[in-house]
Amino acid sequence: MIDLQTIPADARLYLRPEAFVDTPVGRDGTVARLAGGLLWFAAYELIAIVGTARVAQASVPVAALPAVIANLAAPQAERLRTLAARISAPRAPIVLPGRTIRLDQPQVMGILNRTPDSFSDGGANADDTAAAQAGFDMAAAGAAIIDVGGESTRPGAATVWEGDEIARVRPVIERLAASGTAISIDTRKAGVMEAALAAGAGIVNDVAALAWDDRAVAVCVAAGCPVVLMHTPDPAAGPHARPSYADVLVEVYDWLEARVAAVVAAGVDRTKILVDPGIGFAKSLADNLALLNGMAMFHGLGCGIVLGASRKRLIGALSNEAPVDERLGGSVALALHGADRGAQILRVHDVAETVQALRVWRGLKDAGLTSRRD
Structure with a gap:
């Protein structure tokens, strides 16, 4: 595994919600809602893939994701913004x-x-x-x-x-x-x-x-x-x-x-x-x-x-x-x-x-x- 600051520019990135919490009350800014439903989570697992290998895998607190995104190449930054938005967006009925x-x-x-x-x-x-x-x-x-x-x-x-x-x-x-x-x-x-x-x-x-x-x-x-x-x-x-x-x-x-x-x-x-x-x-x-x-x-x-x-x-x-x-x-x-x-x-x-x-x-x-x- 490598440091998140040095993720290869050609790596494919994925986000997996983790660290689920029983309530968002009192946790403003530190948790995100999952798909507009009844679950909240406090972190993402960030996975970076090159070829078929995981070259990076780490837990990123919800509040820290913007800083991680700021250090990525533009396509990867856009990818993570899209993934985070989709993860939290309510699902249409x-x-x-x-x-x-x-x-x-x-x-x-x-x-x-x-x-x-x-x-x-x-x-x-x-x-x-x-x-x-x-x-x-x-x-x-x-x-x-x-x-x-x-x-x-x-x-x-x-x-x-x-x-x-x-x-x-x-x-x-x-x-x-x-x-x-x-x-x-x-x-x-x-x-x-x-x-x-x-x-x-x-x-x-x-x-x-x-x-x-x-x-x-x-x-x-x-x-x-x-x-x-x-x-x-x-x-x-x-x-x-x-x-x-x-x-x-x-x-x-x-x-x-x-x-x-x-x-x-x-x-x-x-x-x-x-x-x-x-x-x-x-x-x-x-x-x-x-x-x-x-x-x-x-x-x-x-x-x-x-x-x-x-x-x-x-x-x-x-x-x-x-x-x-x-x-x-x-x-x-x-x-x-x-x-x-x-x-x-x-x-x-x-x-x-x-x-x-x-x-x-x-x-x-x-x-x-x-x-x-x-």
């Missing part, structure tokens, strides 16, 4: 017909799979009426969004024909939309996106970040809908083509940064983009843990963050190979970890339990915000 979902606190996205082979609940919602009722139940339990999918993304899953996928998701979306439920469609296919949006879905959630189907971006631009871009290193190869990472946090950040820029250039409003680091997709256990621990860095993209870690394999790996149906505790722990790092959307199977945990979490944050410091 998700605006859907008849419903607005605020992103100044964590929201729950309930998972509704219409697939016979999903890793967790394959076949559980095979009947249209029962599937719709499962969606209603999740909404009643506190889910702000119901994420409907008709193709499994588990390792080794076969690609589903577009017509079959539409047949799986459209009847359920129509029933849920008729009740005013906010719906996202979990798909890579432009035709499925079109059919789902026409049936009443309002958000596109794509594990391939609109890069698997050549028409996907155009469909979303035409619809003007919010989109979730998930990291997958090679969309054409599918979500589980395993690469090797020199620095998984930085590489996933760079990939998402480039993908956001491409989608914005194609015509999607940046305020309508959310990002997902893709926990469990083309990552090892160590990769997943590094992303979870470093997740606050993704706020530098200036987009809402979606975290989907519910019932994932990493929970079993950390808990004596617990099977999928015994991962509730780990799922809630990861959801709360995401909330503590500012994730705006938590995509989960177990809605009622996660919502209850977040209500307690919110109570703790509210108490901190109203506390007095003499």
Whole structure:
């Protein structure tokens, strides 16, 4: 590592919020707000990358960042000013017909799979009426969004024909939309996106970040809908083509940064983009843990963050190979970890339990915000 005063002029710079505090009261000028939400932090981790190597890494107090910026080359100084502004800027709400979902606190996205082979609940919602009722139940339990999918993304899953996928998701979306439920469609296919949006879905959630189907971006631009871009290193190869990472946090950040820029250039409003680091997709256990621990860095993209870690394999790996149906505790722990790092959307199977945990979490944050410091 080198001194921050001698960062190479060609280094790429990153900021990760750290040193979170329970209240900003009495800390004027020494803390910054995270994404306009309920969290405040007192320092940034500044990371400098040359090639694939971290050549500098140090904690910089919030109040000291302007002095650090003053000593940098002009492009790097502008980069850090942009990152700091994006990290603190409030996230635009998700605006859907008849419903607005605020992103100044964590929201729950309930998972509704219409697939016979999903890793967790394959076949559980095979009947249209029962599937719709499962969606209603999740909404009643506190889910702000119901994420409907008709193709499994588990390792080794076969690609589903577009017509079959539409047949799986459209009847359920129509029933849920008729009740005013906010719906996202979990798909890579432009035709499925079109059919789902026409049936009443309002958000596109794509594990391939609109890069698997050549028409996907155009469909979303035409619809003007919010989109979730998930990291997958090679969309054409599918979500589980395993690469090797020199620095998984930085590489996933760079990939998402480039993908956001491409989608914005194609015509999607940046305020309508959310990002997902893709926990469990083309990552090892160590990769997943590094992303979870470093997740606050993704706020530098200036987009809402979606975290989907519910019932994932990493929970079993950390808990004596617990099977999928015994991962509730780990799922809630990861959801709360995401909330503590500012994730705006938590995509989960177990809605009622996660919502209850977040209500307690919110109570703790509210108490901190109203506390007095003499």
